[in-house]
Amino acid sequence: MTDLRVVDVAEAQLDSVWEVRIRSFGPGGDRDEWRKTALRFIADGRYLGVVDGDQLVAAARIWPFEQWWGGRRVPLGGVAGVVVAPEYRGQGVGSLLMRGVLQRCVEKGYPLTALYPATTVLYRHLGYEFAGGRYKFSFQAADLRTLGGKGTAVRKASRADAELFLQLAGKSHETRRSNGPLIWPTSEIESWLEDEDNFAYVADDGFVVYNWSDGNLAVDELVAGSEETARALWATVGSGASIARTVHAYCPPFDPIHLLAEHEAEGDARINRWMLRLVDAPTAIAGRGFPEGVVLEADLRIDDPELPTNTGDWHLSVVDGVGRLTPSEPSSDALRLGPRGLAALYAGTPLTALRGAGLAAGGAATADSALDAVFGGATPYMLDYF
Template sequence: MTDALRVVDVVEEQLEAVWGVRQRSFGPGGDKDEWRKTALEFLRDGRYLGVVDGDQLVAAARIWPLEQWWGGRKLPMGGVAGVIVAPEYRGRGVGSLLMRGVLERCAEKGYPLSALYPATTVLYRHLGYEFGGAKYRFAFPAADLRVLGGKGVAVRKAGKEDAQLFLDLASKLHETQRTNGPLVWPLSEIEDWLGDEENFAYVAEDGFVVYNWTDGGLAVGELIAGSEQTARALWATVGSGASTARTVYAVVPPTDPIHLLAEHEAESDPSVIRWMLRLVDAPAAIAQRGFPASVVLDVAVRLEDADLPANAGDWRLSIADGAGTLTAAEPAEDALHLGARGLAALYAGTSMAALRAGGLATGGAAAADPALDTAFGGPASYMVDDF
């Protein structure tokens, strides 16, 4: 790495260079005009960063302004996407330089969390990211869904004017079920999603479904249902295409009720794509997360975080009445030691036993481990979206 390499905000005049690196990184394809339109939105808000060598742009990444559910509460999350490095600059620390700039920008933007789908885990683990959950895609016989019933539930076709309603329905479900992982997109993105003629959207009083055609079958992008009967009605709506589509591919968590409602189990070997999590502002991430109301916890924690030193040091983690705090404290001999990766994994529900066995947690009182498991556990973390 040379002194000429530096992190910059991507400007419009550099988009042609970004496109060139993107093509060399991901291969040919994609609609350049649509990509450029989206890219302009990112750079106008300071969410498109690059690395230049002198005047030459050699790497870039963008940050989505998202929210994410944790413990039934949503908090801001910077979704990192489109990370590209020119082939001739790989292996020279350029990716790390870029991602440190991304983490600093996430902190400046007030995102307590950052998440991404990794092309490689090595780079991101070195920068404090760890697996937080997965995106699961199951395949069900369409005929099974068609007969699920729910005929007493009123279901109507939805459009972009229902975008806020969709957000409200999803929020109600995730808050009630103390969900971990699903994203909250900006309203404009939901409007575009519902306005896409290739998507079929239907809504009931307490739920909705969005699906489309794919590979000769149907693909459910998201289904939210606040009751058994609504779940049956919405899945049956999708299954009504069974005369044309033999299979329905559904992006749902492993614990979704459809696994209990469908007569036959999902086809074997579901698609599982794992994503990684990183705490950008540890005190804010703890304060804004939800916790089980039954948990009462007070433990000393020592955090190590070379890339975001504001997180490093001695803290007191306290949880009570469904809320948590992380406050600066004096060093304690019995402190639980965590690096950025260990903290991210704990936050996402990885058990203390696994963290200790994996070398991501040391010290602390073993007697506190069950309470930590209960505090950060709950429903398995998942997403239904790419970004």
């Protein structure tokens, strides 16, 4: 393997990518639909591969997302479909591919990148760390049916409502100062609303998208700007209680439904954890929202072997909900972080946990509580698996 190199995947290589994908994830999926999606990634330079000579042996694609942090939108490259041919695993091919992905995220201007890991070893080695979860709760459908909200007008949604959905979700996440939810391209939302397997309803200040799942119902997303709208939309889903005993719902652990439903969610809540990495630390800090009224001045020393532009001495300033990370002189009071510690801090992991895991060291004795206050907030979560 002397001729391994990272390349942009070409249309002629998609059959090879599909073969490696089947060997990596097993059979399944619609090949024609997968190919149509892959061509969009290729056209925008967001599909990368590794070749050995002329043979494609690994591939990954990058979704063009934005992500909410502190109630503000930050561009994010969502890494998905990472596959390596079985005979090339354990030989550094995955690391080579992901280094190419990181560089492409730099070129595309994504200050953040995230993924759902099949293995943590590879991604931690390259600076990713756990930042949040995708939570799936199960409720009794009959409970939801009786929540009320009958005075709220709810109508069936269509493809034409895609922009309205984005506006309603944006207003909700800004108000809640959400951490973690993704903003998908409008074309993807239009596609979901066209899918006859999805049931979408909209009110003046909210919407719901749900579908059938093995004889039960599953809520992909429910946004409500008021109690009455929340009751009306959940009751719409619960109206299927004569057929479906259970409603599975992807929502954060602090969603109002946990306070509205008469019975507690079932005890088998499922969590898929996702990992985050800062690609451009100053831009990621500048894009993130911070609590109003909290002021912080702190020195950081970042050591990022994969992305040297993040490495150095920095001064972190947070005032009036806005953060700035600027180059500074070395300080004996600097908090020392690698890319994993920086990602975890950005996502609100307490300094005591970072220190206990060896991901943070040094720093002024009084700074930890201030950093926790600045980066803390709502539990980071995603609703989507990509």
